Amino acid sequence: MDWLFDEPAVVLVLVAIAAILLVIEVALPTLGIAGTLGFAAATGAVVAVLRDDMTWWPLVGPAAAVLVWAVLIAARTSSPVTEVVAAASFALGGVGFGLANDDVASIVVAVITTAVLALGFPRAQRAANRLLDRPSVVGMEGLVGRAATVDRWQGDVHVVLLDGSRWNAETDATVELRAGDEVEVVGFHGSTVAIRPAVVRPPAGPPLSPAS
Template sequence: MNVHGFCQYLAVLLCAMSAAMARADVWLVDLQGAVGPASADHVIRGIHQAGEAGAELVILRIDTPGGLDTSMREMIKVILASPVPVAGYVAPGGARAASAGTYLLYAAHLAVMAPGTNLGAATPVQIAGPPGLPAGGDKGENPDSPSAMEKKIVNDAVAYIQGLAQLRGRNAEWAERAVRGGESLSAEDALKLDVVDFMAVSVEDLLQQADGLTLSLDAGDITLQTAGLPVYHHPVDWRSEFLAVITNPNVAYILMLVGIYGLIIEFYNPGIGLPGVMGALCLLLALYALQVLPVSYAGLGLLLLGVALMVAEAFAPSFGILGIGGLVAFVIGSVMLMDTELPGYRIAMPVIAAFAVFSVAIFSIALSLVLKSRRQLSVAGVEHLIGEVGVVERVTSDATWVRLDGELWHAESNATLAENDEVTVDALDGLVLKVSKSRKEKS
């Protein structure tokens, strides 16, 4: 094959590859578990990549109990601005689109549910009070009256979901009830109340029913041609999995404390290197995780104050005052660290208890070592030689030399000394030892 023929072959191959890449597939993106930074990153990148690939439709398969408001709103912004229509699909049977999932379903261009699924309970979780009390907790004389802040949060959530309902032509009245009263609906009832567009038993059934529907996007109306299209399942990659691990509140909490303790150990034992490197790495990962999590800065401040007080107790003993205060601040700060009532984003109490006990143990050991060092006799200078036993190594006509602490010392004694005699240091006269024969030598 000559050069011209090879170039033609390469051009044909590139055209075939471009045509294959431009094929209008359907992208399937899963949203499972609590809504958070990791799941939002997975969904957002999936929608962006589907748009770059020229997909005909993105199916967002939802099964979530809800999650963080910030992550939910980031996904909704991307859905509303997507150049590719997004179908929210609550599936498989037994799945739910609760809380944040309801907002996502309302935001999707097409809302679909599988039989045996449900949606709703969209009241902001942060304002929910303890069991048995109305939202907002104890209100004193009028416990049924919500606070001004709670009213703002609920009204904002109502306006948000109603705006989505009006944009997509769905039931805005029920959406308000889902937020204010926490109502839920089965798939069949959601279809009757015009909350969803239709029900589908599978992805293939969804594509068959969606074929020929006209949807409104920012760029204009689009008519779907989805019947028989291949489905590409967008996988969860290493980035999303790694983000899911480090943004787990318990993992972020552990990384932060390991980082702090690693740096403390390195500062008090410079030159080791490993604690400092590991501490800095863990602390940077923790800071990245905390900046995407709902962190209470008051809780973070108390936690750091607690560690500082326990360190101060170990190296400047105050008879337990600093240590006890540090432990209390540490525990309270750990409990307050996550500024949300969502169960999936709270730090587990066993983890807090374990680190509290570990901290007390570490700084108790440090305190005991400090006190022990203070009780030891000073070994500076030559005064520590008094009472030590040495051996006469050499005797001359004008001097006696004693081997002591690995060195030769000029010694004087009232007794006659010979080589290999053991002597005890009684006093010092400058750099001259005043010695006497040891009891063993006298006997």
């Protein structure tokens, strides 16, 4: 199997795999799995290049392309011109690597991989944006928008009950709250939740006398 790593086309395949996995790692949370596999593929490509003394410098093009794609995803920026530049950098680097090492298969791999990455990048970016736009469902931010019930509201003691847990609470509402009132969590400060009444009761007043 060692002979496989002597082929420039295999090196470019490893570079392509590394590029795809690293872009996925930036776009989607994979707990480092895609990133680790991507770095492993890149390491395999480096080892193969050094062992067979291949001309490596054209691979700077694919590396630069991956960096540009990653920056676009991280910055949540869409730039058709920049995407074309990144794809061209990957293609020229891959084709240049094949020409420098007299390997036609590498050129074919470069063309196919460039097409896959260029077409797949917009989808990866949209998926990343959708994921980042989702409201947080963990930690204190996950409580915002949730309904709670007033447990105690006397003097400086303000406590609400949320999913069976008691939380210190504060509010800017002028309405007086009482135990059992329904409220909504609108924010937090430290471990104190900010709330507002879910239903505002009209202030108590004397009963209306019938009109004479």
